Amino acid sequence: MSTEIGKVLGTQDAEPLEFWIAVSPDQVVQLDDVVFVTRELPNGGRVSLYGIVDILKARHEGARFDSDVFLSEQGIFPLGKSIIAHVSVTRVEPEIFVPPLPGQSVFRAAGADRHQALFFDSMNTKFPLGLSRDGEVVYGNLEFLDGSRGAHINISGISGVATKTSYATFLLYGLFQSGILEEQATNTRAIIFNVKGEDLLFLDKPNARRKPETSEAYAKLGLTPNAFSSVAIFAPVKAREEVLLPDTGSRQEGVTAFCWTIEEFCRERYLRFLFAEADDETSHLSAVIDRVEAALALEADLSPYETFDHLVDFICLSVTHWVSAAQGTIAAFERRLRAASFRIGHLIRGRVSESDRHRIDWKKKQVTVVDIHNLHDRAKRFVVGVVLRRMFEDKEKTGTARPLVFIVLDELNKYAPRDGWSPIKEVLLDISERGRSLGVILIGAQQTASEVERRVVGNCAFRVVGRLDLAEASRDEYRFLTAASRGRAGILKPGSVIVHQPEIPTPLLVQFPFPSWATRVSEVEKSGGGDPFDGF
Amino acid sequence: MMIRIDPWPAEYESAFQIEELEPDSEGKIYTDVENIEWRAVEPKPGPRPEPLHFVDGVRRVETRIILDDETGRIIRGLFGSFAVGCVRVEQNTAAFQEIRVGRRIVVGTGAPLEDQVIADANSVKIGNTELTFEPVAASDNKPAAAVECLQNSMREAEARLAEELSRDSACVFADGPLTYFAGINQPAVGVIKRLVEAYLPSPQFDLVRRLRTGRRTPLFMITKGQYDRYSWYLRVGEPRAVDHDVAGVLRLEVRTGLGLQRAIELADLSSTCLPNFTAESFRDPRSPQNLMPVGSLENELRHRLGDSLTIRRAIEARLFQVSQ
Known part of the structure; x- marks a missing residue:
């Protein structure tokens, strides 16, 4: 009333x-x-x-x-x-x-x-964005997310308040759970890159420390608090280990170690992603990379190269045969290739038994978590670039937008920086500009939207702001905030975000409940229950 | 009969105060009522009885009129408004209460109050509000008489309010002398800010000049027929170097019907509590005599009268309408 x-x-x-x-x-x-x-x-x-x-x-x-x-x-x-x-x-x-x-x-x-x-009355399909201050549900219009009228979400906020990825995963949970994707929910996929800490490695485990009020909040949102039901977790293989073990700290069980074979690397033309530094763009260098990629793809027999270092040696020996370029350019290429090999080499292996098992297959489970937090920046870029390109090409081949694929990627400023060019930025630009029609939805996050490529942010229908540095909040990228919400962005608590969506001219403050899945090992419900020492 | 606007500015006479009628020369003064030596009294501060009330009123001439009954006489009158109210003080809360607004059409002698034209003109509509100006007759036809009549209406309303409040009040401080009070035994204290006349002969009055803040003179009695009062002077604030030495002094009075003992109690109460209610000079140009609750109440009451220009325009429109 x-x-x-x-x-x-x-x-x-x-x-x-x-x-x-x-x-x-x-x-x-x-x-x-x-x-x-x-x-x-x-x-x-x-x-x-x-x-x-x-x-x-x-x-x-x-x-x-x-x-x-x-x-x-x-x-x-x-x-x-x-x-x-x-x-x-x-x-x-x-x-x-x-x-x-x-x-x-x-x-x-x-x-x-x-x-x-x-405007909730005019939204044909709506998904929960969270709860307002007075405890009522705030909805987003799905048509502005699934590509029919718009797509993509961008989240800004300072790090350390666990808001950005928590909110991204909460949104995914809501999308999967609320039933608005209807029969497509089972085929809808999400790829989540875990860039910091290990808090996304437990999405499939219910949170043992869930409080009753959290359950109430979920109930209000029309959701059942639980863990994600279908999750595949991939972590990079450990370096300097012959056996393919996932390089994670707090969780080993159920984690698949991922790597690529040299065969894949050459045939699928992944070389360019080794040169993913934003400042690497010189047309000479990219010409060399293109030619080397082409030559590797055509190379008849790759079996002699047992390690990535061998392949690098082979490339360095052959490069002058494949490409005619200035001595300086070739030297630059070799230098960068060796530097990359030092950081990424362990992810590209010669002989892998059951190589299919170690390939990141994003179609297998509803949610695919790709852990890259332990990797060097270069390796992170390589993994993100390769996985996204692979997924994008798959989607292009199928030619239909449905079912949707959601990509959750934090630290967008590293992958699509405002200045410079890199192959990953190209993939991300592709996703933000064409993804809408291909059913690829980017949920990107970064500390400061001002450092991210304008077109990537600009194509997002939903703009979300967690706690912001006040100097950052006054930049042009946050024009959608009213003066009042800009001031409040500086004092937002964890669990509160300001959401702007196309239909509502005013940004809304929403609160989202604490994750009902575990975010660290201590929150994982002990299976079997009880104290093993009970009998003593 | 017709009502016409008198173009003479509405507030012209009221710009200077109409002095309260106090034919004091006829009254007698007794300075030995308290039966003590004639020197400053400094009552011991004790717990303040509660609640206290400060009553005040304001008035305003909305527009002047001239009634034309086609005999060639000039009958003056006015549309006027007044408001009375109080500030109730209890512990650390001071709040406006009982604000009452009255509106009058004052008509000089000679014009019948029940004339249809007056009945038609007395109701003025502004927005959602209907202002009804109650017709009253002035005592004569002089220009000042109409304003005096409005003043009397206000004074009477003040006195009524003070009398009502005094039933449940430790003390009601009313503005001005208690001339308009019907009852004689309410705990109502009249506060006179302007010392028009030195009631006391010279040797006694010297004490008034020397009073320190919070001290009063002994009570003295002013007798005048039905209107006998106990009165005392009280200093509520120190004068500045350039001020006259009675600046900061109030004269207060109660009706003798209250009894001497009660009068002394109220005099002591006024001495201990009133200095706390004085304003610094930057807050009120009439400080310290104009007490803060009263100054604030006047602003509030003036505000409650409504916007004068809007009301004047509405009256003019109404008069034009009824004269059609």
Whole structure:
């Protein structure tokens, strides 16, 4: 039931898109409250203005001096108190743009009114974005995510508050669990790159430390708190080990070690991803890389090369036969190749028994976690580049957008930096520009959107902001934030984000529940239960 | 009969105060009522009885009118508004209470109050609010009489309010002398800010000049027929070097019907608590005599009268309408 919270005030101008209300003394109004006011027009029509409270002010009425407050508190000087709230209009229904009149009652929107205010009523398919401050569900329009009208999500926020990847995984969980993907849910895939820590390696384990209020929050969102049901976890093979063991710390069980064979490396033309430094672009060098890639792809017999170092030696010996280039360019190529080989060599192996088992197959399970946090930056770029290209080519071959593939990639600034060119940036640009029609949805994250390629960020329909450095928040990339939400971006707590989506002109603050899956080894529910020493 | 606007500025006479009628010369003064030596009294501060009330009123001439009954006489009148109210002080809370707004059409002698034209003109609509100006007759036809009549209406309303409040109040401080009070035994203290006349003969009045803040003169009695009062002077603030030496001194009075003992109690109460309610000079140009709750109340009351220009325009529109 919508309740009256105050009246449009007449000491400040009321406009069709923003107005101030005086809050009734017995009402509590907080930022982000959804309100509406209905105006009867002289011609018999009715206009409803829906909006969101984005500024609140309280002051003494009748005080002329700042020190009057002391006298008032001593009971010597009578002063009134007032609370006023600024409302940014989100929707006008029907679209007749008239100001509300001073004195009109303003209601806090609930139920159908709230859905109308936030356009939820006009969303054909909606997925949960989280809960508002007052505990109501905030939805996103799936049509702006699945490519039909827009795609991609970009998340900004300082590191260390565990917000960016948590929110990305929460969104995925909601998409998979809420049933809005319908029969395609089982075939929809997600590839998550774990770039920091090991907190994404336990997505398939329920969180043992889940609190009852977390379950309530999930229930409100229409979700069952649990772990992801279908997860494959890949970690790079350990370097300097003949046996292919995953290079992870806290989890070994159920983790597949991944690597590529030299055969694959040559045939699939992965060489370019060794040169993925953003500053590597010189046309001479890329010409050399192109020629060497082509020559390797045609090389008849790759069996003599047992290790990547052997292959590198072979390339260095042969390069002058394959390419005619200046001595300096060849030297630069060799130098970079050897540097890359030092960091990445262990991931490309000569003989791999059951090589299929160690290939990252993103189609096998619903969620594929690719752990790269232990790798050197060069190796990270190589893995991300190769996996994304592979997936993109697969999608291109199938030629249909459905089922969707979601890519979760943190530290986007490393892979698609604002300046310079690199093969990965090309893949990411491809995804952000063509992915929409191919059903490849990028959920990218970074500390600072200002350091990421404009087109990658610009193509995102959903813009999410966690806690931001205030200097960063004032940059152009965050124009979608209102002044009030920009200020709040500096003090957001973990678990709170500000979401902007195309249909709603005002960014909304949403809270998302604590993960119901484990994010570290200590949260993993012990299977079998009980204390093994119970019997003693 | 017709009502026409008098183009003379509405606030012209009221710019200077209409002095309260105090034919004091006829009254007698007794300075030995407390039966103590004539020197400054400094009551011991004790717990303040509660609640205290400060009552005040404001008035405003909205527009002046001239009534034309086609006999060639000039009958003056006005549309006026007044507001009275109080500040209730209890512990550390001071709040406005009981704010009452009154509106009057004052008509000079000679014009019948029940005339249809007056009945038509007395109701003015502004937005959602309907202002009803109640017709009253002034005592004569002089230009000042109409304003005086409005002033009386305000004074009476103040007195009514103070009398009502005094039932549940430790003390009601009313603005000005208690002339308009019907009852004689309420705990109401009249606070007179302007010392128009030195009631006391010279040797006694010298004490007033020498009073320190928070000290009062002994009570003295002013007798005048039905209107007998106990009165005392109280300093609530020190004068600046350039000020006259009675700046910062109030004269207060209660009706004798209250009894001497109660009068002394109220005099002591006023001495201990009123200096706490004075304003610094930057807060109020009439400080320290104008007490802060009263200054604040005046602003609030003036605000409650409504916007004068809007009301004047509405009256003009209404008069134009009824004269059609």
